[in-house]
Amino acid sequence: MKSLPHGKLAIAGTSLFLAACGAPGPQAPTAASACNTAAQQFAVPGVRITEAEAVAADTVRPAGQATGPLLAAHCRLQGRMNERVGVDGKPYHIGFELRLPANWNGRFLYQGGGGNDGIIRPAVGPQAAPGYALNRGFAVVTTDAGHQGPTADFGFDPVARVDNAYNAHDRVAVTAKDLIRRWYGKPADRSYFIGCSGGGRQAMMFTQRFPSYFDGVIAMAPAMRVSRGATIAAAWDTQALAAIAPAGAEGKPVLANALTDADLGLVRNAILQSCDAQDGLADGLVSHPAACKFDVKSLQCTGAKNATCLSQPQVNALQKMFAGPVDSAGRKLYFSWPWDPGMGHAANDWRNWKLGTSQTAVANSRHVFLMQDALQGYFVTPPDRSLSIFAFDFDRDPARMDAHDWMFDTDKDVDLAGFRARNGKLLFAHGMADPIFSPHEAIDYYERLRARHGAATADFSRLFLIPGMGHCSGGAATDSWDGLGALVDWVEKGQAPQRIVATGTSVFPGRSRPLCPYPQYAHYNGSGNPEDAANFSCRNP
Template identity: 35%
Template sequence: MSASPAMVRAPGRVGPRRRASTPRALLALLAFITLPAKADDACRALAGVALAHAKVESAMVQPGADFPAKGDRLAAHAGAHCAVRVVSHPTADSDIHFELWLPPADAWNGKYLQKGSGGWGGEVYTYALVTPLNRGYATAVTDDGHVADGTAGFTVGHPQKIRDFGYRAIHETSVLSRRLIAAYYRRAQSQAYFVGCSDGGREALMQAQRFPGDFDGIVAGAPAARWSRLMTAFVANARRLDDAPLPVSKLAAIQKASLASCDALDGIRDGIVDDPRRCRFDPASIQCKGGDSNDCLTAEQVATVRALYAGPMDPVTGARIHPGLEPGMEDDGGSWRLWILGGEQRKFGFSNFADLVYQGRGWDPAGRDIHRDLVAAQEREAPYLDAFNPDLRAFRAHGGKLLLFHGWGDAAVPPRGTIEYVQDVGNFMGRHGEPANLDDFARLFMVPGMGHCWGGPGATSFGNEEVPPPGLPQDADHDIVMALDRWVTEGKAPEQLVATRTAEAVDSPARTRLLCKYPQVARNGRCVAAGNPP
């Protein structure tokens, strides 16, 4: 998920973090002048590489590129590289574009890293390639097979584009990029990694499930894995709010009360709920007694907040459609304010059903048959978009390593869904003769105080952002992508990560926090067994 076609632009930080960009024109010119002619020739030669159902549209050496600060995006500079643009047509209705950046041969670390998309995709978002390129990776990103307009309109009348978005564009980019890497460097990559969050996290899990040999290591952040159910939950939440509106002005009172009830459960009052599953906050505790105001909730609003925490139910089967939201970050700018009351869930859910599921006909946004919608979604989109298959035996046999992370304050993709997936994988493996303990190939890190993919009141920088904030440590103890690389190449599995937050990132003090391998939690600077939540 994302609040925009490109996941990296999704609001989720509390306020922007802008940096002035140092002029680099002279350095870029010098880098371009000193690039050996043979590198330029080798880059241009990629235009002649024969690719199955695909074509290299352009291949040229770029001296370097500045990415100015924009919105919540940090200023960044990409080093010199060979930029390759490719279009692939695996079907007559497919139009998959991707861009591959190749560092100079003497700067290449011998590895390939592919980035995931976000939201509905639809953009070759090259900003996501800056950090891996500068670290020496050959790196690529795709538009998922269509042009972005913020909706699922591209799917109407185009069943192959649904498949492209669901899984095929990522696989095509991987296969073709590796072919071009071998042509450029005259040798194959030693390792291949995939890194994505939100829809990119869904894509990450899809790779492990459908194409287990594509990547040696995968980072799946906040994966929108059970897409069909998540979109149904979005619509159910929107209709609940239509029936019993919740004013934005009430969010501060809700968060204040939930923190008062649950913040100190881990022994520290720091404005963060460490494990919301232990929280027993009841919004009825602030129900209005002497008239409505912003400091209290009406009886109808109490019911709405309870429903949002619980997650919507299928009125026919009585089963929960998708896990609900967690307490503690209701008033955060990238949490309920954006996704619940700001309309992002509504936008995604309504377009999903009107365009993708019902193909522009037969769906009433004001309708109330949520069971019908769920059944239709599971029939018409789940086979191509859902990435909740617990069978990771082939990925494990390939030697693949999987790192997952999820923010406890995520209001876009509620976090308990990821915990459920990891548990399902363990149960499946155990039933099929595999070790039920996933530690040898898969680990999950839950992040207190973090919203969707990044941002929030906690320490939330651990290599999960497209470009790391300046001044933060960049090593395998502080960066989840580098931790993955170390696990794959050195066999050292991450037991914990250190998340950091700079004082200037948002209007609050700097802090660090230990992130522990689930189900452990941090206590007094150590990761310890959490026990079962009540």
């Protein structure tokens, strides 16, 4: 293929790719040669394309997905930037994957990461939308956030810390937009970001550090105070549970057995009995959380522990956990948690995060193996592999997080001046049974937005709370919802989401409910099919 100016080259490259995937075109080459040739021609200074693959329509699913939709025709590129050797002697680069659909709708989606990142997830846009954004025609990008491997070892290299916090995302967003312009012969008409957890933090980071990059952003369960908040809460909860955990064969506490599945079921059922019907219908969901006044002490045994009640130590531990961590002077270190019945359902991830399943003294809860890893590797400065989440000092150790807090956490800026100036739209979503980031954190941020901007807040930002849902998805909830479609309509048609219909998956198949913008909640109208969202209204508390 001869060299052409960028605009013409992009059009030529696209026609080659379309021909390879079955669309009309002159002298259709093989799919691989079309994508490879085009990728080589679109080289961007400082970027090395390491893989280029043309994917024919309806032939593959994303890696790791055995079921679900097959992917639309697209060109998959992987590349690297900023290849270097860190101060720890390890090689680093900013890795990314960009998928360019043959049937492009003119839109770009940046798919956020999560955890410690360090891996390149398939750039298909699975979050907050049934199916894949790629199949809707979005060009989609993902990144490893500037380090390789899912552990927090990258925290020993200061450049990798900055890349993880914001720099890698800046570079990938700019590069992806450039590649899209070169490929299609024009820039994307609209740009969007969706992320949950760490990806939700990235969403907030873009609205604050790089406010001109995206027209619309979805921040789900955003890790706004993860380094100096949620990680402290993880230590608090772990220590509270370890203190009441029965000893195993080794004579040491077994964290997973501090609360059995039956114990969690007792709590779930008691919350439902106390709060379920306050939304007009007893349906296994607490959709009016502001009215829920559950007291776990009502489950305390009057005598010996049995199958119908909780022991006093168990009740005390749950009270301590749901109230949130404090230092010895009583100063709050993170938020409290709502009593949502989803925490006690087997489909929820509450156990996996807080208790784990290990029947030995070596706990495998995600708080221990994920949050402790991040705590040691890059939430404290300097990194400290000796710092145990079981021995975290709530008076001394929070201050060790200050050096990194300024570049990682995103809870402080409620002005969002640049993002509002470009007429950006910010949609929050949070599961009410989230075991790692409290929904009260999202509510607090949104309340501060409302205090700053008043009634105008709803013009650019809305918060949707999802009863029963765990971290990012799943649980006893209607957790499948088209947030991407709602965001596009808001940005491009000016239609602010008054309600978003969500459907049940594994626990409530066939059920639909409206997700209502905070502070409204879904209330049953009193007649009609209780499984149909059409028979629910969004009401103010």
